[in-house]
Amino acid sequence: MLQGLKAKSENHGFPCPQCNFKIKTSIEQILTGSSIFCSGCGLQLHIDKQTSAPALDALKQLNEVMEKASDDLAKAKKPGAR
Numbered sequence: 001m002l003q004g005l006k007a008k009s010e011n012h013g014f015p016c017p018q019c020n021f022k023i024k025t026s027i028e029q030i031l032t033g034s035s036i037f038c039s040g041c042g043l044q045l046h047i048d049k050q051t052s053a054p055a056l057d058a059l060k061q062l063n064e065v066m067e068k069a070s071d072d073l074a075k076a077k078k079p080g081a082r
């Protein structure tokens with residue numbers, strides 16, 4: 001169960017705009033503004049923090065919601081948590 005959840009959370013990515021290769025990235029990587037490389041064609045993607053601020057805000061919120069959700073899930077799964 002936990003392994004499945006972990007695999008799912010590490011499965012973030014999007015298709016490369018150039019070669020359609022699935023580029024693996026993480027929300028953290030996007031939020032910190034790290035450069036992302038496509039392993040298919042070597043395309044380098046720069047995240048412009050200024051122009052993508054609204055998108056980054058949404059991602060940040062999504063990240064928080066997901067963290068809270070998995071936290072709640074962990075609590076709910078724990079026997080005798082009530």
Ligand SMILES: [Zn+2]
Nearest residue numbers: 016019038041
């Ligand atoms: Zn590519």
